[in-house]
Amino acid sequence: MQALLISPWTTWGIAAAATAGVIIRPFSWPEFIWASAGAVLLVVLGLLPAADALAGVAKGTDVYLFLIGMMLLAELAREQGLFDWLAACAARQAKGSAARLFTLIFLVGTIVTVFLSNDATAVVLTPAVAAVARTARARDRLPYLFICAFVANAASFVLPISNPANLVIYGSHMPPLMEWLPRYALPSVLAIVATYVALRWTQRHRLKQEISAAIDIPLLSPGGRMTAAGIAGTAVVLLASSALDVQLGLPTFLAGVATAILVMTCAQSGPLDVLRNISWGVVPLVAGLFVLVEALEKTGLTNMLAGLMRDAVQHSATTVAWITGVVLAVGCNVVNNLPAGLLAGRVVAIAHVPEHVRAAVLIGVDLGPNLSVTGSLATILWLTALRREGQRVGGWTFLKLGAAVMPPALLLALAGVFAFG
Numbered sequence: 001m002q003a004l005l006i007s008p009w010t011t012w013g014i015a016a017a018a019t020a021g022v023i024i025r026p027f028s029w030p031e032f033i034w035a036s037a038g039a040v041l042l043v044v045l046g047l048l049p050a051a052d053a054l055a056g057v058a059k060g061t062d063v064y065l066f067l068i069g070m071m072l073l074a075e076l077a078r079e080q081g082l083f084d085w086l087a088a089c090a091a092r093q094a095k096g097s098a099a100r101l102f103t104l105i106f107l108v109g110t111i112v113t114v115f116l117s118n119d120a121t122a123v124v125l126t127p128a129v130a131a132v133a134r135t136a137r138a139r140d141r142l143p144y145l146f147i148c149a150f151v152a153n154a155a156s157f158v159l160p161i162s163n164p165a166n167l168v169i170y171g172s173h174m175p176p177l178m179e180w181l182p183r184y185a186l187p188s189v190l191a192i193v194a195t196y197v198a199l200r201w202t203q204r205h206r207l208k209q210e211i212s213a214a215i216d217i218p219l220l221s222p223g224g225r226m227t228a229a230g231i232a233g234t235a236v237v238l239l240a241s242s243a244l245d246v247q248l249g250l251p252t253f254l255a256g257v258a259t260a261i262l263v264m265t266c267a268q269s270g271p272l273d274v275l276r277n278i279s280w281g282v283v284p285l286v287a288g289l290f291v292l293v294e295a296l297e298k299t300g301l302t303n304m305l306a307g308l309m310r311d312a313v314q315h316s317a318t319t320v321a322w323i324t325g326v327v328l329a330v331g332c333n334v335v336n337n338l339p340a341g342l343l344a345g346r347v348v349a350i351a352h353v354p355e356h357v358r359a360a361v362l363i364g365v366d367l368g369p370n371l372s373v374t375g376s377l378a379t380i381l382w383l384t385a386l387r388r389e390g391q392r393v394g395g396w397t398f399l400k401l402g403a404a405v406m407p408p409a410l411l412l413a414l415a416g417v418f419a420f421g
Contacts, residue, residue, distance in 0.1 A: 008299040011047050014038050015292045019335050022285070023374045031380070032281040035288030039295075048295045056294030057287045063167050064283050065249030067119075069256030070161075071278045073231055074120040076263050079274060080224035082231075083112070083128040088217045091132045096213030098143075101136065102203070105129055105144050106196055109151035115235045118152035118163050122382035123279065130389040136211040143203040145391060149382045149398075150405055153375070154195035156366045158188040161238050161248055164286070165337055165376075169345040169362050177242035183359055187416035191367055194409040202404050223267030230259025282377070286338065293342040302343065306350035309357075317354050318418065325360035325414045329368025329406070333375040341365040359417045367413060370406040373398045 018038025022031045039056075042048040077083050090108050094101035109129075113121045126148040133141035156163035160174055167174065175183070200207075220228075234255035241251045264271060296302060312320045324344075332340045344365060348358050369375025373383055373395050386393060 008301075010045070011042065011295050011299050012301070014041055014045075014047070015296055015339075018288070018292055019339050022289075022339075023336050023380075030281045030285075031377070032283075032285035032288065035285050035292065037288075039288040039291035042291065042295050048291070048298060052294055052298060053291050056291040059171075059294070060168075060286055060290040062247045062249030063164055063286055065253040066161070066167060067164055067282055067286065068278075069234075069249075069252030069254070070117045070120060071282070072256035072260050072274070073227075073234060074116055074124045075274050075278050076227045076260055077116075077120075077224075077231065078124045078127075079277070080221055080227045080263065080267065081218055082220070082224045082227050083124050084131060085218055085220045085224060086112075087125070087128040087132040088135070088215055091136050091215040092217055094136070094211065094213075094215075096211055098138065098207045098209050098211050099200075101138075101211060102143060102147070102200060102207055103196075105132075106147050106151055106199075109147050110155045110192060113152055113155040114158045114162050115231065117161060118156040118376070118378040119282075119381060121148055121152040122378040123385055126382055126385040127389060130391070132215070135215055138211050139209045140206045142391065142393070143206045145386060145389075146199060146203065146401065148385075149379050150195055150199055150370055151192070152378045152382065153367055153370045154191050154409055155188065156378075157184050157191075157362060159239075160242055161252070163366050163378075165341040165365050166362060167248065168338070168341050169348070169358070169365060171345055171349060173349070174242070174245070174247065176245045177239055180242065183355070183417070186419055187359070187363060187413040190412040190416045191363075191409045194412050195370070195405055198405040198408055199401075202401060221267065223263050226263045226266045227259065230255070230262060234259065279381070285377075289339050289342055292339065293346060296343065297346055302346045302350060305343075305347045309347060309351045309353060313351070313353055313357065317357055320353070321357045321360035321417065322414060324357065325364040326410070328361060328364030329410050330371070332365055332368040333372040336374060336380075337365045337369045337376045356417050360414055363410070363413045363417065367406065367410050370409070371399065371402040 015038060018034050021034025025031060039053060043050050043053050086108055090104035091101055093104055109121050109125055112125050126145060129144050129148055130141060133144050157166060160166050160180055237251050237255050238248055241248055260274060328340060328344060344361050348361055369379055373379050
């Protein structure tokens with residue numbers, strides 16, 4: 001009896017400690033070490049059978065394939081200079097206006113997020129934007145770099161492929177594209193516009209600076225053009241897969257591999273150059289989080305939460321949607337949105353909630369991380385990219401900005417869900 005009482009609390013403690021390690025990164029160790037260590041510890045202590053741990057890992061197969069395919073495309077775009085070319089084109093179009101450059105970079109960031117995922121925006125577009133800001137001789141580069149962090153989350157539910165969290169929330173029950181677009185089109189537009197307005201307003205004084213109008217646009221190599229064609233083809237494949245209700249992981253992986261083969265053949269570059277620069281640690285990180293959520297489910301936590309949600313929905317599904325969306329949005333900044341999304345996805349699947357409640361859950365998980373630097377993997381990756389550029393943004397600085405940017409976007413996006421249905 002005592003073991004039964006201790007085991008759930010031990011499991012919850014290990015899961016909490018592993019999640020804290022992912023967010024805080026003690027000793028500057030990579031995030032995947034903490035998630036993987038938590039998963040292994042659960043098995044070693046006998047709190048989760050090895051077979052159940054493997055089953056948890058297997059549940060993430062579609063997500064792993066999706067991430068690998070997207071990271072492959074993003075690294076090809078970086079290596080072939082595609083993002084640098086896009087950012088330079090935007091800077092040229094700014095014609096010496098710091099405010100116009102802000103708007104153009106925001107548009108580029110939105111497009112990259114929608115079609116390549118929020119992680120690509122954080123990891124790959126950030127260095128390109130920093131380079132363009134230097135070329136434009138911008139005295140203060142942070143307004144442009146902030147775009148990469150905030151639009152990565154604000155535009156992350158335009159399409160199912162825009163954020164890996166979308167896949168973990170819906171799991172194998174991802175709605176077809178023709179159901180997704182009507183449900184999330186208005187909330188996405190409201191979130192993106194609100195984020196732009198709030199971010200533009202908060203940076204208005206810093207954007208009074210002068211920038212150079214003489215921007216050199218780098219020559220886009222044949223490999224860069226091939227990469228652009230591959231990304232466009234991948235977008236078509238994924239839109240078709242989503243429309244046909246096909247899971248997105250395998251098509252994304254195959255499209256990424258096919259594009260890589262064509263680009264490397266065209267550019268005569270070796271595969272090691274591409275593969276060594278991919279952030280492979282993301283895969284064991286997500287796998288470890290899947291195992292942690294599997295362990296939490298074995299303790300009965302997800303069933304308990306699902307029961308509470310099911311009872312609350314019977315009284316007022318609308319109230320549950322609003323409360324859940326807001327609570328998750330704030331909670332993601334405490335535990336990070338990947339574990340929060342995994343847990344929330346299991347709960348709503350068990351509870352069989354109405355679709356507008358699930359939509360509110362997804363919006364909270366996707367948009368809430370714009371409050372703080374700990375909210376999402378994309379923002380953590382953005383901070384890492386920022387440090388490489390010699391820029392520093394403290395947690396308190398980001399929180400003050402996030403408190404002005406995130407809440408209006410969240411409330412408008414949730415309101416957009418109810419306008420749909």
